[in-house]
């Protein structure tokens with residue numbers, strides 16, 4: 001066969017995607033919308049002015065990204081009380097690219113990385129494109145204390161080919177952060193087994209429960225890569241700018257940086273105008289972020305209020321852009337989600353998209369406009385009423 005095995009053909013749309021294809025998108029009550037530029041968020045026009053700079057006519061390639069842009073990232077961490085060095089920062093054109101760079105420097109074909117279940121579904125693609133395998137560890141939900149990492153499942157999954165453990169902090173779609181205590185345990189496991197930590201903190205600033213959590217950035221105890229970017233923290237996914245912060249014991253960190261530099265120098269993918277605008281984006285983005293934090297808190301409370309005397313159960317969510325509801329298991333996830341779509345024109349994502357261990361869960365975006373949320377929750381109530389035994 002002429003083509004690589006890493007991409008499996010034919011590409012089949014899943015059942016739900018086929019149904020969505022034929023729906024009238026304009027009338028869809030989209031509770032799965034996670035694109036902030038489609039969620040009625042106000043972006044000031046002045047953001048576009050940041051591109052009118054003479055410097056944008058010059059090209060100064062730097063595999064790490066230009067100094068001024070990395071300074072903006074450094075300042076972002078300084079405000080969190082995290083002190084890193086400019087030399088530890090790499091700009092990339094998205095978090096997916098950041099993952100691919102890290103997988104390239106850590107993994108040979110068929111090595112594996114550990115990912116959380118439930119979790120972000122893009123990992124299967126990101127890893128298989130790099131010929132890397134994924135193994136999973138569990139997050140378990142407890143009614144009185146929320147999501148917890150199952151540490152036994154981490155230890156059991158680690159083998160000789162494991163190169164890294166991925167933490168999504170807070171996780172998508174469960175909205176659970178890594179507590180300080182769990183952070184310590186993860187670092188100990190990583191050190192003991194000589195594996196790296198990859199902490200994806202794209203949603204870190206969207207805290208709902210107002211507890212204090214700490215970034216993995218600057219962790220010196222083992223090789224650590226922290227990923228973030230402006231697609232989420234400033235709600236500017238169209239600008240395509242993310243970063244990696246490398247830390248660890250000095251010698252291994254140095255080696256990781258040298259290797260990342262080589263990969264990044266091969267692509268040099270982040271455009272100069274975006275890098276030149278980053279400092280200004282951070283200033284302008286504060287208000288966007290503040291508005292989204294207000295919206296996700298308000299939306300979460302609204303759902304909580306709506307479901308309190310209903311058979312719908314809202315799971316504890318500490319942060320991020322999504323939450324999870326559990327529906328009675330009189331129907332399967334697939335059946336609930338299809339009925340909602342076909343009979344109420346309302347889209348939610350089923351738990352199996354994110355590898356929930358059991359049914360029937362649905363993920364709901366918290367960044368949607370309030371009127372969409374109100375109509376969506378009403379649709380869920382309607383469908384429950386119709387099919388409750």
Ligand SMILES: Cc1ncc(COP(=O)(O)O)c(C=O)c1O
Nearest residue numbers: 094095096120172202229231242
């Ligand atoms: C956990 C997580 N990481 C990364 C991304 C993608 O980020 P980017 O747009 O920077 O590639 C997403 C997108 O939803 C995500 O959920």
